[in-house]
Amino acid sequence: ERGAVTGVIHAAGHVDDAPLLAKDVAQVQAVLAPKVAGLRVLDTVFPDGSLDLMLLFSSTSTIITPAGQVDYVAANEYLNAFAQSRRGGKTKVCAVNWGVWAETGMAAEAVAARTGVEDSETLQLDLPLLRELTPGPEGGDLLRAELDGARDWVLSEHKTRRGQIILPGTGTVELAAEVLAAKGFGAPYALRDLMFLRPLDVAGRRKIEIALTPEADGLRFELSAEAQAEGRRGQVAIAEAQLAPLDPAERPGRVDPPAIEKRCAEILPQPFRSPQMAHLEFGPRWDVVREARFGAGEGIARLALGSQGQRDLDEGVRLHPALMDLATGWAIGLVPGYQGTHLWAPMSYGAIRIWGKLPAEIISWVRLREGADRDSARFDITLCGADGAVYAEIEDFQMRRLAGEGGFALAPVAARDIRVADAAQAPLSRAEERLAQNVARGITAKEGAEALARGLSLGRSQLFISSLDLPALCAEAAQPQEAAGGAGQSFERPELD
Incomplete structure (x- = not known):
């Protein structure tokens, strides 16, 4: 529908600053792979002549050569060498050595992570x-x-x-x-x-x-x-x-609510009052249980949201917390020896599988798993419609009795x-301050697009685009690194691209 692919931009990259002798093979390969292996795949998929244009996003680190980036420099030089080797080919191949960007890119992300200012x-x-x-x-x-x-x-x-x-x-x-x-x-x-x-x-x-x-x-x-x-x-x-x-x-088949109700002969009194209400003050949205029955180790209840809850669904609530709370917790009385003297709270869910939009009226079929005692219990729960169509499956829902009475013991x-x-842990080093300053003066999105268009018009196989003085950055990178405080080996990069 959109026609053939006529151009490709290879912009993948990864940087991991550290002295080369401190890296293992896997760390070096992780830096080389996005650019080198990625380009080799593109060259296989798009041989010479199958594209009009192939842009390879390299980096000015190839001439700045920052400390700790020998693998990153090598990966980018591979792109440059590839572009040079394809000069005169049917596909125009250009390696663009980008400088520091102001609003995106690895340097901006590094500064954002270090300063807490998100880019x-x-x-x-x-x-x-x-x-x-x-x-x-x-x-x-x-x-x-x-x-x-x-x-x-x-x-x-x-x-x-x-x-x-x-x-x-x-x-x-x-x-x-x-x-x-x-x-x-x-x-x-x-x-x-x-x-x-x-x-x-x-x-x-x-x-x-x-x-x-x-x-x-x-x-x-x-x-x-x-x-x-x-x-x-x-x-x-x-x-x-x-x-x-x-x-x-993999959506499960329908369940049979009438058959389950037939097995659950004990009809609980109405209006339904959750035993948990001895410890919790529920608002009107929690008044959802319309009918409830107990059987041997299982129970089934019909629940429906009131007018307020239905408005919540209309306003975008996905899995109504009040409806779900009672749908999963109404059958706490199935626990052997349960007396309601303490609040029981959810500890975990093994899995909640949502198969469709949860409507205002549902059926909750609860099964008590083996091993329940006076302190904890696990349940499997199926939420379905009157026709048995399954909306949600809840597996291994664990509740535990809290030790204190009347609420949570909030430590x-x-x-x-x-x-x-x-x-927030430490001030910026001088190298980090320089990097932050360079990012602040880096290439903006608008400047980058305009510079790329001008550069491509030159017809060259390799371009360098930077808003900063590259010779000055090279001289800065050549300066001895400052020593970092504290014990152990440390490393600080003067420049990131």
Whole structure:
């Protein structure tokens, strides 16, 4: 539909500053591979004459030769040599040796990571809980929000009898669903190994962050919240999981709600009152259980959101926390010896597989797994429609009885548990200050596009484009490196490209 490929830009690259003798073979290969192996693949796929233009993005490090970058310099010189060897060929090949960029690129990312000033554009999100997404390097993203215990119903309608405002575990599940929505993904997907590391309590307002890290078969999800202790301010870990797509062909077949209801002969009193309500003050959105039955080690309930909850779905809530909270926790009475004298809280989910959009009315089929006792229990849960079509499967959901009565025993955050950005740990060295200054004077996106167009009009096989004085940078790189304080071997780069 778009026609044949007539031009290719090879812009891959990786840098890993360190003295050559301190590197192993794998580290050197990791620097060489993106440029060298990548170009060899392109040369195989697009032999001479199959393209009009091939641009190879090299670096001015080839003439600056910064310390600690011998492998990076070699990788870029390979691009230059390839372009020279293809002079006079049918395909125009040009190696562009770029200098430092001001708004993107390896140098800008290095300065951003060291100073805490992000160079990526922050995207505003129109989602119920999440507000911002900042694209990060190598495919990782950072999402942020500020939770308000009075404004956000997911908090204001989920309090302990002590008055503690706690994000329910299903609030974290909703955050994960919104993360995928922000990334442009929908069902089917899975949350695997969701672990709750500590309760997320919100007294007033509290900022949260979700860090996403690409993995082989999905995304690593890490939820943290702002915290301060002993003068140390940063983020404390709240929950972690893995997000991964599912194969639609693996969606399970329909279940048989009437047959399950027939097995579950014990009809619970209506209006339904969760035993957990002895310890929690639920708001009106949590009034969702319309009918509930118990059988031998299993139970089935019909749930429906009220008018407020239905409006929440219309406003973009993916996996309604109130509906999910009761759908997964209503059958706590199946636990042998359960008395309701203590609050039970979610500890983990082995897997949550979402096969379709969760509607306002669902059926929850809960099965108690073996090994339950007075302190902990595990459940498998299927959420389906009246026709038995499965919307979600929840595997190995663990709940544990809390030791204290009336709520969560919220231990103070220890300073050692607070993660602080590296940028706050030490002042910039002179080399880092020079790099930051060079980035501030680097090539802008507009300047780069204009310079590239002018350079290509010259018809040369190799170009150097820089907004800085290259001879001065060469002289600067030739200066002896300053000694770094502290024990052990250290290394500081004067220039990064």
